[in-house]
Amino acid sequence: MSAPGSTVSPDDESTRADRRLHPMSWLFVLIQQLKQFIVPLAALLVFGRGDRNELWPLIGVGALVVVALWRYFTYRYGIGSNAVVVRSGLFNRSLRVIPFVRIQNVALHQTVLHRLFGVAEVRMESAGSKEPEAQMRVLKLDDALALEALVRRRGAAVAEDQAEDSADVLLRLPPVEVLRLGLVSNGGLVLIGAALAGLSQYTPDFNARVPGRIGSQATHWLSGHVEAYHLDAIGVALIAVALIALIAGLLKLLSIVLALLRYYGFELSEHGRRLTAERGLLGRWRTTVPRRRIQAWTLEEGLMHRLLKRRGLSVDTVGAEANEDGRSLKELAPIATPQACDALIERLLPRAAWDRLEWRALPDAAWWRLFLPDVPWTLLAVFSLYWQVGAWSALALLWLPWAAFKAQRRTRRIGYAIGEVLIAVREGWWRRSWRFAELDKLQALQLTRSPLDRSCGTATLWLDTAGAGALAPPLRIRFLPEDEARQIYARLAAILSQRPLRW
The missing domain is CATH 2.30.29 (PH-domain like)
Incomplete structure (x- = not known):
């Protein structure tokens, strides 16, 4: 070229x-x-x-x-x-x-x-x-x-x-932070799952032979201990819980090892208008990308993040292999305190006024829209289990109160904010996320209405940016009243028509 x-x-x-x-x-x-x-x-x-x-x-x-x-x-x-x-x-x-x-x-x-x-x-x-x-x-x-x-x-x-x-160091992760990253990640589970999938593909009788052999050996071992120590039902349950805890601990230990291998010595620095990230223990990755290539931003925190008072900040970028093999600059802060993440956003988006956005929440009555999908699946589970355990299958209905509680908590968290420079949405309760992008980086707007939306007088506004990853939270505003959704759509469409697209 x-x-x-x-x-x-x-x-x-x-x-x-x-x-x-x-x-x-x-x-x-x-x-x-x-x-x-x-x-x-x-x-x-x-x-x-x-x-x-x-x-x-x-x-x-x-x-x-x-x-x-x-x-x-x-x-x-x-x-x-x-x-x-x-x-x-x-x-x-x-x-x-x-x-x-x-x-x-x-x-x-x-x-x-x-x-x-x-x-x-x-x-x-x-x-x-x-x-x-x-x-x-x-x-x-x-x-x-x-x-x-x-x-x-x-x-x-x-x-x-x-x-x-001169380079300005924006974030540096000490080893203790990398250990925290291993605790909040599920890299060990993903690695074991990928290994089993690969072995089942290249070993035709793997699924028929290996899981059965492991299951029979585990059953033989457990029955031997039950007979040797004369364990009752509580003892068997305690052994089962201990085994599950041991497996979970080993997977988490593997996640910590993977985090050390991948993120040890992580350093994010700024060279003029370019960002450079360097990381790795045995292998080293060093990636540089212009700031203008960043299209969207994602803040995430799970339950373990909140217990450790940490968050993660990632971005979507435009370019070759933007979402492949982990070599692109995707994570600006794999793990950091909320204050450090906010400082990074303020440094890289100085005009966005991230900490001064006015968030608008959904009406509390919208909780049933999140609860509704759980009802048919729960009834299907009850019907399926009835032929196995009889009336005990009704215990599956206990999921419905939890699903209703979860839907109410999630509804209180859903919200959006539109500033002079930025548009942002937030979702999630158990695992929370904030997804935002500069108005200049929006590429397409879409207003959708399902049959249920038409019955309720609501709509969903989808906002598309370039370089979005398949696993990234969607940039959308759900369950908006139709008039409000159309007003936001018209406002954003007018802004996009007046401003050139920036990559």
Whole structure:
């Protein structure tokens, strides 16, 4: 790609690509290509079964080595006066000229192997591309850091250059905060679930053999202790509770280990109009993104967050791989005090007046709208359990009072606020979230009304921004009176029509 309105000649001095990757870069390319064989090998070694035909592709490992070496000898890059130049290929040659002003994110990644060799993987991303504009596997660490600094300087205006010479540290997480992050996260449960899913995929009889074997062994162990110690029903219940607590504790310990590996040494700094986050214990990630690429913000806190008096602050950004593999700048504060999160928002959105927003709540009578979906599911559970336990299935109806209480608490938390710069919504009771975006970053408005909305005279207003993650809380205002929803829609539509879209 090249800058609009400019022409690039392959023979131009500014497009010379005469630099090689690190001499060991072929090894890292090979390792990346071999990752797909790790799970089949693990399944074969651990369980001794499985479809060995899945290992036939290992015959091509030799070919992959040749491909990795071929990539090293044919890949060249250069630094021009206003662009990065990448040449690759021998028979099918490719020339990419990437202007500095088009590079929105520079990400540096180091695994343990990278750190042993003193190298780093570099990714340069733009706004509209789904893939990195350039991916250099790998460069010397000094060269990678120099390239990142060069892109940051030349991609900014002269006035910004002077401001970016010094970095302001906005947030630094000490080890004790990372331990708290492990306590509030469920990384261990997610990892175990992903491992079981992978093993069930590559081991055809895994679901039929392994869970049954584990269940029979656990039943045999439990029945043996019941007979040996003459345990009554209370004793059996206490053992069951102890086992559940032990499993929960082990999963939480795994979550703490994962948090230390991923977020140890987390530091968020500001370089002019760019934000840089660096983290990792064994592997290191360093990501830089312009502040203008931030589209929406999310504050979240669960029950454990509230017990520890902490919150998490994340953002949605536009760019390649904005929501993939954890290498993008998504979490500005993985965990921090509410005061620290508010200070970050005030620093990065100084005109938003976040702490002075006037929140508007929903009428308390809207609680039944949140309670209503629980009724059919509860009745279905009672009907299903009746054929198993008889009249005892009526105990499932005890869920309805709890669901009504929960719906009332959630309704009191739902609200929205519209300022001169910002629009924000809040939801949740057990797990709370605040979702907000600058009015200039809104891309689309949608007013929807379900049959129930039409009966109740209400509507839902959806607000779309770019780069929103699939797991992020939706930016919407629910259960609004129709007249109020249309007024807000007309107001926001008028604002969007008068202001240019900013990325």
